[in-house]
Amino acid sequence: MALYDDETFFDGYAGMPRSRFGLGAAGEWAQFERLLPRDMRGLDVLDLGCGYGWHCAYCAARGARSVLGLDPSEKMLARARELNAAPQIEYRLGAVEDYLWPEAAFDLAVSNLALHYVEELPPVFAGVYRALRPGGTFALNMEHPAFTSGVNEDWFRDGAGLILHWPIDRYFEPGARATLFCGCEVTKYHHTLAQILGGLLSAGFALTAVDEARPSPELLAADPAMYDELRRPMMLLVRAEKRPRP
């Protein structure tokens, strides 16, 4: 069973602001949106780990010709079909590891907060490269290596529960890390920064933007707890372009 089909986990995820209110409630969205083409008219789009389909609906609303949202969770796809349906969007059950990458079929591939669930990134990067047309864009956001190498993905606190620091350990040991998320034990995969950025370069991409999610001034003003998000990066955002191999 896919993690997001676990009832306890799914209910926890459903309660998050991003699940209830969509992209506007996702702290990273303003930065991720900057990675996407402004004009999507006529584009064929692939969303890897589409979840509720917020990004699929966004691309469709901006004029994409077709959008394929891929996700291994039946429950997430059921929500996507309820909340974010459009004639040009197809939601398809499947994990990225099992996707049969077509040749030069898409102009834009997006992936938001899904790739840290994938153990082996090189085949995925190679697949996206193959599936994009020349000049196509890959916009991805995944948990930052400083976050995935955090001990239990949690702060180190004093006896009174106050945050002392964010511990990092076994940074150069990529692989599975057990974490607690939405009330469940969840396995995520740590990849080093060089593996992610170097992996994209090795696949043939040119990097055209690299960013790290941080709360906006508005978010900081609205919620002082957000200042803790300035103590360590949680997400790594990258835009890569398919260039012909030399």
Ligand SMILES: C[S@@+](CC[C@H](N)C(=O)[O-])C[C@H]1O[C@@H](n2cnc3c(N)ncnc32)[C@H](O)[C@@H]1O
């Ligand atoms: C945090 S949610 C993000 C959903 C969506 N991209 C968004 O930003 O709203 C992570 C999603 O990744 C999906 N996922 C997990 N493992 C995956 C895999 N191996 N291949 C594709 N998607 C996966 C989950 O089912 C879930 O829907």
